Amino acid sequence: AIILLLSWLAVGAISTHHFAGLLRRDAALLTGATETIAQQRLDTPLSGKARVREFGETLTAMEQMRLSLAQSLERQWAMEQQRRLELAALTHDLKTPLTVISGNAELLAEDSLPAAQEEMVNTILHSAIRLQDYVAQLRAMTAEGAEADQKKETADLADLVCGWRGIGQSLCSAKQIRFQCPSVPKLELSVYRTSLDRAVSNLLDNAVKYTPSGGKISVSVVQWEMYVEVKVTDTGKGISESNQAAIFRRFYREEEVHEQQGVGIGLYLAREIVTRQGGYIKVVSEPGKGSEFSIMLPTK
Numbered sequence: 001a002i003i004l005l006l007s008w009l010a011v012g013a014i015s016t017h018h019f020a021g022l023l024r025r026d027a028a029l030l031t032g033a034t035e036t037i038a039q040q041r042l043d044t045p046l047s048g049k050a051r052v053r054e055f056g057e058t059l060t061a062m063e064q065m066r067l068s069l070a071q072s073l074e075r076q077w078a079m080e081q082q083r084r085l086e087l088a089a090l091t092h093d094l095k096t097p098l099t100v101i102s103g104n105a106e107l108l109a110e111d112s113l114p115a116a117q118e119e120m121v122n123t124i125l126h127s128a129i130r131l132q133d134y135v136a137q138l139r140a141m142t143a144e145g146a147e148a149d150q151k152k153e154t155a156d157l158a159d160l161v162c163g164w165r166g167i168g169q170s171l172c173s174a175k176q177i178r179f180q181c182p183s184v185p186k187l188e189l190s191v192y193r194t195s196l197d198r199a200v201s202n203l204l205d206n207a208v209k210y211t212p213s214g215g216k217i218s219v220s221v222v223q224w225e226m227y228v229e230v231k232v233t234d235t236g237k238g239i240s241e242s243n244q245a246a247i248f249r250r251f252y253r254e255e256e257v258h259e260q261q262g263v264g265i266g267l268y269l270a271r272e273i274v275t276r277q278g279g280y281i282k283v284v285s286e287p288g289k290g291s292e293f294s295i296m297l298p299t300k
Contacts, residue, residue, distance in 0.1 A: 033062045089137040095201075096170050097136060099208065102128035103174030107213060136265055157187040157221065157228065164200045164219050171208045172217055180218040187223060189297060191277055196297075199273040199281075202266040203232040203293050210236035211290075223299075227279070230295040239285040247283070270295075 018099035049056065105125040113121065165181040173177040200219070207217045215235040222229040239247060250268040270293075274281045280296045 023026070031185060033059060033066075036066070072282075087138065091135050094135050095132070095205065096167070098128055098132050099171050099205065100174040102132065103171075103208070106175060110213070151192075152190045153193055154188050154190055155193050157184050159187060159211065160189070160191075160193070160196070161219065161221060162188055163197060164204070167201050168204050168217060168219055170203055175208060175211070176213045177208060177211055178214075178216040180216065180220075182218075182220060184221040185223045185228075187228065189228065191297065192273070195273045196277060196295075199270040199295060200230065200232070202270045203295070206266050207232055207234035207236060207291070210234065212236070215290075227296045228299055230297065232294075233292045235292065236292040238287040238289050239283065239291055240287050244283055244285060248281070 043282045049059075081098070102125060105128060109118070109125060145236055161181065161184045167180045168181060204217070204219070211217055211234045217232070217234045220231045220233070222231065248267050248271045250265060271281050274295050279296045282294050282296070283291060284294075
């Protein structure tokens with residue numbers, strides 16, 4: 001009888017130990033599944049199969065919840081992407097007409113006008129500048145989030161420059177600034193095209209802002225051994241040596257012309273974009289003698 005009792009106890013201990021092991025393994029599966037969902041790794045299927053039926057049913061329910069969350073977030077992400085693209089397109093389209101409005105207002109302000117009309121022109125000019133600030137902020141918000149989603153594409157240099165030429169001509173005509181853009185070398189580049197267009201557009205916009213009527217702005221391209229240099233040159237007021245490093249800082253604005261500047265993000269974004277392209281941006285300028293901004297893009 002004692003031997004039988006001891007046998008029963010031994011079998012019970014072995015069964016208890018085995019079942020406890022099963023519970024520990026299944027509990028570990030549940031813990032792992034919980035951590036996967038909590039860390040938002042929703043693209044990772046829950047692994048393992050529980051031995052205990054109740055734990056298995058819980059794991060199945062958690063897997064279904066993971067799939068539902070993943071699909072919901074994917075739909076939400078797609079909607080956010082669409083809204084961001086629409087907002088980016090709208091703010092981009094607003095920039096040119098606002099520049100035209102402010103440019104024509106500046107031309108009117110140079111004429112001798114009756115006091116009442118002069119006040120109206122100044123109101124138009126300052127309102128246009130404020131709107132340009134708001135648009136610049138919107139562009140920054142959409143641009144920074146969109147950069148990481150872009151993929152490089154092979155683009156013909158001539159096609160790129162054709163687009164930049166159109167932007168330059170449109171911006172310069174509003175202020176009666178001469179614009180030049182000679183022919184370019186035959187070359188293909190691997191670039192983030194939309195971002196690069198934005199960077200060059202920011203440089204052109206900046207050049208127009210500080211170049212008076214009758215001045216000249218040009219876009220030219222020089223091919224070096226390992227780089228292509230895109231130069232935006234103006235005959236504007238120039239930049240002092242002490243400010244040349246600071247102008248690429250975010251929200252930087254020169255105090256003496258504070259009321260006529262934007263929010264100070266155009267050059268900052270241009271530098272960020274060019275850096276992501278694998279290149280760099282530099283400036284050569286002298287007060288009263290204009291500025292030359294160069295985007296250096298790797299050819300390979």
